[in-house]
Amino acid sequence: MRWTFILLVLANIGLLAWFMSSGDPAPVRVAPAAQDERAASITLLSEADPASLVDADEAPASPEVSEPPPPSNETASATGGLCTLVGPFELAYQGEDVAQRLQALQLEASLEEIEMQGQMRYWVFLAPLNSSQEAFRKLRELQAAGIDSYVIPKGSLENGISFGIFSEIERAESLKKDLNRRGFAAEFREEPQTYLERWVVLGVSDGGRLEDAVAEGFWDQLQRDYPDVERRQNLCSEIRRGSEE
Structure with a gap:
């Protein structure tokens, strides 16, 4: 009995010495769980907008908006296009002279009697x-x-x-x-x-722009030769020729 008591006392003293020598265990740090921004607030399904229930990752991407292509020469022709008129000419031979000058530049040009308002x-x-x-x-x-x-x-x-x-x-x-x-x-x-007036009517050039086919110097010289003539544009579909009467 006495030896049993002595062994228990020695065991307790040994355990006490081991705990005192090992020190306090280092505290364990627990990182907070990452909070989903979408879980910041809770909304009942009955209160939510059905359109908002679609996951943003699954939402279709917005299509890119592209600029419409510029109108082609065929589009301009379909809508009538613009015709250039040079005149008026009191005498027929004057208009014929100008028409021949423009024809020499590979342009469609003809002297015609145009009905004027x-x-x-x-x-x-x-x-x-x-x-x-x-x-x-x-x-x-x-x-x-x-x-x-x-x-x-x-x-x-x-x-x-x-x-x-x-x-x-x-x-x-x-x-x-x-x-x-x-x-x-x-x-x-x-x-x-x-009433009828004599005008030189020009067709559309290959490039679609009269300014690209006729140099400005040509118009300056024409103005010196015929000071009273002018250059104007009108819808081809609205030009009424005297021969159409």
Whole structure:
């Protein structure tokens, strides 16, 4: 019994000495778990926008926006394009001379009579009647009333009665009102006045730009030879030639 007690005391003393010599164990550092930025806030599925539930990594990339290609010469031709006109020429031989100079530069050029827009006019008339016989009966009635008039022989107002064409709209309106008061259903419409001028019309050059085909010195010399001529551009589709009438 005594030896058992002595062995226990010695064992306890040995354990105490071992613990005192080993010291405190070094503390273990625990790194905080990385926090996902997307987990910073919690949103219930019932409260979330369905569009926001798609993962950003799975979202389709935005397509690159590319500039539209510049219009080609075929596109310009399809829309009519611009024609260059040089003129006007009072005498035909002057226009022919300029056309030949441009043709020498391998350009399509020709002297043509072009219909030009003049001053607006106003035509006072009675609407066309069913036949020329009715038109002349109405004419006699108007002339008996002292109203100057004549039967329109052709055109869109054929078999109508004309009371005159005026350059001022006020005069046309005044005559129309006077005829209406006298019991005649007169009306008036705008009639654009046109006239013909000689112009050299140029086609489109191979490069599509007239400035690239004709040097500026050519135009300077042309201006010295023909001081009154000018150069202008117009839509080819809107050029009305005298031969088209």
